[in-house]
Amino acid sequence: MNRWVDAARPRTLPLAxxxxxxxxxxxxxxxxxxxxxxxxxxxxxxxxxxxxxFANDLGDFSNGVDNQDRKxxxxxxxxxxxxxxxxxxxxxxxxxxxxLCGIALLYFSLKNAPTEVWITxxxxxxxxxxxxxxxxxxKRPYGYMGLGDISVxxxxxxIGTVGTYYLQTYSLNLAIxxxxxxxxFLSVAVLxxxxxxxxxxxxxxxxxxxxxxxxKTFGFYYQKALYIFAIACFYAYPFxxxxxxxINQQLLIVGIYPIIQLFRELHSGMSSxxxxxxxxxxxxxxxxxxxxxxxxxxxxxQ
Numbered sequence: 001m002n003r004w005v006d007a008a009r010p011r012t013l014p015l016a017x018x019x020x021x022x023x024x025x026x027x028x029x030x031x032x033x034x035x036x037x038x039x040x041x042x043x044x045x046x047x048x049x050x051x052x053x054f055a056n057d058l059g060d061f062s063n064g065v066d067n068q069d070r071k072x073x074x075x076x077x078x079x080x081x082x083x084x085x086x087x088x089x090x091x092x093x094x095x096x097x098x099x100l101c102g103i104a105l106l107y108f109s110l111k112n113a114p115t116e117v118w119i120t121x122x123x124x125x126x127x128x129x130x131x132x133x134x135x136x137x138x139k140r141p142y143g144y145m146g147l148g149d150i151s152v153x154x155x156x157x158x159i160g161t162v163g164t165y166y167l168q169t170y171s172l173n174l175a176i177x178x179x180x181x182x183x184x185f186l187s188v189a190v191l192x193x194x195x196x197x198x199x200x201x202x203x204x205x206x207x208x209x210x211x212x213x214x215x216k217t218f219g220f221y222y223q224k225a226l227y228i229f230a231i232a233c234f235y236a237y238p239f240x241x242x243x244x245x246x247i248n249q250q251l252l253i254v255g256i257y258p259i260i261q262l263f264r265e266l267h268s269g270m271s272s273x274x275x276x277x278x279x280x281x282x283x284x285x286x287x288x289x290x291x292x293x294x295x296x297x298x299x300x301x302q
Contacts, residue, residue, distance in 0.1 A: 007053065007081075007082055011279065013050075015186075016048070018160075018186075018287050019045075019157060019164070022290050022294065024038045024041070024294075025295075026161070026173075027165050028297075030173070032168055032169040040101060041164050044125075047101055052133075054094055055137050056143075057076055058136075060078075062084070062137070091133065095133065098132075099125070102128075105167070109167040131155060145208055146208050146212075149188045157182075158181065160180075162177065162180050178237040181233045182231070182237075185226045186289075187286070189226040189282055190286070192226065195219070196275055197276050227260075228263075231256055231259060234255075258285040262281060
């Protein structure tokens with residue numbers, strides 16, 4: 001069982017639910033919230049993240065990215081703890097579970113919605129499953145072309161947050177695209193750290209991530225820009241949403257400061273071993289920021 005827990009990469013899961021929590025916080029602050037919808041959305045997202053991790057493990061090994069040169073964050077298929085056939089089966093089963101859980105989410109959240117809304121969300125759900133698998137699996141995985149950043153921004157930022165908000169409220173608020181974008185930028189920051197850590201093996205195997213394309217030094221500049229964009233989005237939200245700025249909004253610095261620390265600590269001279277812990281740090285601090293932001297929205301709405 002431990003081998004499957006390791007393959008699921010538990011340290012990635014807090015970040016996976018970040019956009020779902022954010023969307024639920026914003027919905028609750030607007031006066032509309034259903035616990036069952038929140039629970040199903042969270043479970044569906046966790047399954048999608050695990051699916052993505054399984055598919056990534058399988059795809060990177062099949063494409064020769066996870067080979068003997070990889071020394072940090074070794075993968076289950078690479079080390080032989082899980083066979084390729086076992087992982088293929090796990091990908092299929094997890095995709096099916098994700099789909100079924102997603103259907104349950106849509107059933108309970110869109111009972112009275114028009115058909116076109118059902119079709120739209122069903123299409124988004126299928127796209128999420130396809131994106132999770134196609135990132136590294138197949139003859140032309142989009143993750144090897146440097147397109148993973150866009151996918152992560154969309155699915156773990158905009159779609160996760162705005163989609164959850166809509167399922168709870170049956171409405172859209174353009175202002176929430178700001179915190180949704182902030183969450184997306186921080187999710188991309190975790191992916192970019194992953195790619196910075198693996199840059200040497202990715203160069204050899206032909207995986208053209210953003211750091212491979214622009215180099216390690218500019219990859220770290222890009223990393224810090226992602227932090228800046230995220231902070232700016234969260235700070236700008238109350239102004240765009242029309243909230244009166246008070247002590248509650250000023251408390252946001254409690255969640256922002258740990259991100260600023262990451263900005264200060266990361267530099268291009270770091271080795272893969274030194275970079276690796278910052279994936280978990282960024283994921284957990286992103287979740288912490290979202291929790292602080294969510295509490296502030298609830299307090300502000302009182």
